[in-house]
Amino acid sequence: MTRYVLVRLGNGVFVLWAALTVSFLVLHLVPGDPVSVMLRGNGGEGSSVDPAAADALRADLGLDRPPHEQYLDFVWQAVRLDFGTSFATGDEVSAVLGRALPSTLELAAASLLLALVLGVAAALAASLLPTAPLRSAVLSATVVGNAVPTFWTGVVLLQVFSFRLGWFPAFGEGDLSHLVLPAFALALPGIGLLAQVLGRSLRTALGEPYVRTARAKGASRLRAVTVHALRNAAIPAMTLFGLMIGGIVAGAIITETVFSRPGLGALTAKAIDTHDFPVIRALVFLAGALYVLVNLAVDLVYPRVDPRIVLTAGAT
Template sequence: MRGYVLRRLVQAVLVLWAAYTLSFLLLSALPGDSISNRIQNPEAQITPEAGRLMLEFYGLDRPVWEQYLHALWGLLHGDLGFSLTTGKPVAHSVADALPSTLSLTGLGLVFGLVFAAVVAVAANYAPWAWLRGLFDSVPALFASVPTFVVGVLALQYLSFRWHLIPSVDDGTLLALVAPAATLGLIVAAPLAQVFAASVRTTRERPFVHVAQARGAGEGYIFRKDVLRNSALPVLTLLGLAFGELIAGAVVTESVYARQGIGQLTVGAVDTQDLPVVQGVVLLSTVAYVLVNLAVDLAYPFIDPRVLVDGRTRRVTDAQVAKRTAAVAPVPVVAAVPRRLPAEVAMP
């Protein structure tokens, strides 16, 4: 188990380094930045000497490789640089916007899991075939509707027409419900589809039929056998869908006018504030890597067949036959002679 955890940690560090390096190179290749645009703007009235000092302060007058090494060294010491627009440390800007986004994504993930569980269970255990088919089509409906459309419709009816939720973020839990439910639909669609298919496949396994033959109810079988054996594909997809959850937070916060990482990203992209954009990319990568690392570490506890080296325990037919022969009782069968004894032979 120690080697498994160590390998996953090394892979997580390599992914973080690769994501930071790639984002730095891509952002550095873009033409212009906030400081250069401000210097070249005649309305800003910045003298050449002041422009040179600004470029020197932010390190934009150095070669790209030197800027990368300086930024990487600062990252190792917890320094993400300074915003080119506000002059504030990037770490402070991200820390100020993070709590709002964490509450939104956390509640959105809860809504998504609840939606997916309800749809998957209803698609397999509904009493009528037409109702099961109806719930089977719900994931496709969730996936086909864009996030901003759901957000606009929720604002139109829940806020402006029915006055059930506030139209802007006022800091209350009620104002968080509609954005979180909108964000939850992003992860609910793939999770519901995979969970429904996994439950359907698990219900056809022999051990489920054995439990049914022994008189166990559907609820007991679902809790004891079906749920645990169907959870592994959902857990795998949950780690992958977390990236969509982070990306959807940007759109959701823009629609509902919530202050968070999404609004910070939109503002940084509009002003070409490259350090802030890179800080947001790094934060998203860290969150994505941590969630997938937690999923990898949870595999051996959910499915005992997963070994600590990440492989699945597979027993060959020869091993099964050998183990069966070792434990199976040998039947005592009287040997039948090829010829009858002379004393019992017929004349």
């Protein structure tokens, strides 16, 4: 087990290095100059920039050095978990992330809990309903969650439950009522995916000999699903759930923008708009680290769910 964890952590370091390298290359290849954006400030695209001031600021930020020197310095900073200062605000990147992280963690936890509870409930309903047409109808309905874009879901929720019915606040953050609509909008695709994957896995498991034997011995359909089939059918859904956690930052960008919530999503959109390279690199590192750690945790849980699974250092 220890060797397996060390190998996976080594693979995770490679994944982080690759993600950071790609982000460095992309940021330096896209059009736009962060120095010009910073000096223009609120003046807009048409405002002029003093060349001398631009050169001085570029030197101060280290952007006048050759790309390979910038890259090596960037990698060394990432190894020390030091991402420098924000181009846009001049604050330490760690402080910028620290201000935005709690709101996103709150939204992520609520949306993941909704996705898990409602996705599993839909899958169980699709397995326990008395007739095949009803079971198929439930699984078919969950496809809507995958097909509808998150921003469209957010807009519809705002129109119906905020502007027309007035049940929930439309924008910002505060008490629990501010969290309901953005959490559901972010969770809806996950609900559909979990229900689809777990529902089909349960259907396959219910056809296995051990489940048929349990049914022949008098087990009810409820017991056959929840006691005998669910544990084995949960493995693909666990993998999917791990991927959902790793991708929560990407979904938060849209959701937090629609609902005007402060957080990593809104920070990412602003950092891209202002070419704030240090913040973008830190966000890429954070998303990559989250992906690596969550998937490692999911792998370690597999043997607990299914004792037949043995983790070896050569597993992928």
